[in-house]
Amino acid sequence: MGATLRLAARWVRAVPRAEWTGQWIALVEGRLTGAVEDEHTGYLALHAVAERVRAQMRAADLRDGDATARHTPLKLSPCVRMEC
Numbered sequence: 860m861g862a863t864l865r866l867a868a869r870w871v872r873a874v875p876r877a878e879w880t881g882q883w884i885a886l887v888e889g890r891l892t893g894a895v896e897d898e899h900t901g902y903l904a905l906h907a908v909a910e911r912v913r914a915q916m917r918a919a920d921l922r923d924g925d926a927t928a929r930h931t932p933l934k935l936s937p938c939v940r941m942e943c
Contacts, residue, residue, distance in 0.1 A: 863894045 871887065 863891070863898050867891050867894070 867887070867890075874883070
């Protein structure tokens with residue numbers, strides 16, 4: 860959401876404050892609401908995909924630990940480690 864809000868802030872600063880009418884403010888709020896909701900939906904979708912990948916890796920015994928663990932090393936087969 861940060862990128863959307865930063866771009867919006869730049870855009871708002873480019874419009875002189877004297878021109879900020881009630882209609883203009885309503886337009887800005889509507890655009891921001893839609894943009895932030897879309898960005899948040901994308902974040903949630905990405906998070907869901909990452910969670911499915913972690914679950915599949917655990918099911919295939921490719922990952923140690925639980926889904927909340929960060930930087931958990933993958934289990935490598937002996938051939939990947941050049942030991943076969």
